Amino acid sequence: MEITSRDLWTIFHGLGFGALFMLAFSGALAELYRLSAPSVPAQLGAQERNLLNFHLSAMVILAWLAVLTGAYIVYPWYRAVPPEGAADLANYPRSLLLSSARTSEWHRIGMEWKENVAWLAPIAITMVAYVTMKYQRTIIRLQQMRLAVLTFTVAAFIATGIAGAFGALLNKYAPVRGGSNIILMEGESGGEK
Amino acid sequence: MAVKNRAAVKSEEYVEVPAGRGEVEVIPNGPGAAAILAAGIGCAVLGILALAGDASETIKGLLNFYSPTGALSGVTTVAIIIWLMSWYVLNLRWRLQAIDMTKVNVAAFIGLAIGFLLTFPPFMDLIQGR
Numbered sequence: 001m002e003i004t005s006r007d008l009w010t011i012f013h014g015l016g017f018g019a020l021f022m023l024a025f026s027g028a029l030a031e032l033y034r035l036s037a038p039s040v041p042a043q044l045g046a047q048e049r050n051l052l053n054f055h056l057s058a059m060v061i062l063a064w065l066a067v068l069t070g071a072y073i074v075y076p077w078y079r080a081v082p083p084e085g086a087a088d089l090a091n092y093p094r095s096l097l098l099s100s101a102r103t104s105e106w107h108r109i110g111m112e113w114k115e116n117v118a119w120l121a122p123i124a125i126t127m128v129a130y131v132t133m134k135y136q137r138t139i140i141r142l143q144q145m146r147l148a149v150l151t152f153t154v155a156a157f158i159a160t161g162i163a164g165a166f167g168a169l170l171n172k173y174a175p176v177r178g179g180s181n182i183i184l185m186e187g188e189s190g191g192e193k
Numbered sequence: 194m195a196v197k198n199r200a201a202v203k204s205e206e207y208v209e210v211p212a213g214r215g216e217v218e219v220i221p222n223g224p225g226a227a228a229i230l231a232a233g234i235g236c237a238v239l240g241i242l243a244l245a246g247d248a249s250e251t252i253k254g255l256l257n258f259y260s261p262t263g264a265l266s267g268v269t270t271v272a273i274i275i276w277l278m279s280w281y282v283l284n285l286r287w288r289l290q291a292i293d294m295t296k297v298n299v300a301a302f303i304g305l306a307i308g309f310l311l312t313f314p315p316f317m318d319l320i321q322g323r
Binding site: 067071072075076079108109112113115116117119120123124126127130131134135136138139141142144145147148149151152155158159 | 206208209210211220222224225226228229231232235236239240243247259261262263265266268269272273276294295297298301302305308309312313314315
């Protein structure tokens with residue numbers, strides 16, 4: 001059982017940071033909604049506050065790691081230019097997609113939207129985390145601020161959803177390949193059971 | 194519990210938040226407003242630069258800060274710098290003030306919408322008449 005270094009980075013980028021960030025949204029939305037429910041005490045306890053702050057801080061870190069690894073590690077492999085006259089474009093995903101009218105829009109719409117829109121998420125969630133940590137439970141009294149926080153949280157979720165969905169589809173049609181092989185586990189060869 | 198900045202507790206745009214050691218600090222909505230508007234500005238700049246890079250080969254070249262990543266490196270770096278700078282400046286001006294949040298929200302939501310629309314390739318093409 002082996003994996004290439006590029007596969008591993010793609011997994012870190014998409015499944016590690018990106019998917020964990022997506023998963024964290026459900027918790028964040030529930031907590032932000034709960035924070036503004038009338039039945040919640042006027043101030044959060046220290047433990048609740050620390051947990052919420054940890055959750056939001058983790059989301060901010062995951063969001064930035066997802067876009068930074070995507071843009072500076074995985075994306076250069078995706079957009080690598082093949083040598084002149086290369087017949088096999090398997091290691092050049094962008095060129096592979098653009099080589100056929102049936103797949104070119106995956107790049108022109110999918111990747112070109114994904115590569116930019118994804119960056120809205122860390123900007124939005126950093127603001128959400130800062131405002132939530134600063135104003136805590138009192139945000140219920142600042143209704144316009146609460147509206148902005150919830151809107152930007154949903155916007156970050158949508159931006160991540162777009163990037164994640166296109167990332168998964170692009171990796172299906174033109175996966176990033178190559179790099180050194182990393183052997184995870186040795187198995188037996190030849191036999192069938 | 195002690196309250197800092199009690200003189201400021203006149204407007205509903207001020208809130209009391211725990212400041213540790215049993216104290217309560219009264220803070221205005223200004224710092225939050227600065228963060229929200231700056232996020233809107235950052236999103237808008239990202240969209241505008243993405244469109245500019247798509248429309249002009251010259252701008253695309255200027256935004257190519259790191260060749261393996263291409264113009265995306267410049268688009269995002271400049272957007273982040275402008276976002277953080279605008280946050281810093283707005284916070285400096287608003288940190289002790291109560292701000293009209295409705296106006297801030299309208300501006301921030303417009304910025305967010307610009308960010309989404311101008312990064313959507315079919316909308317970029319529409320604007321450029323392609």
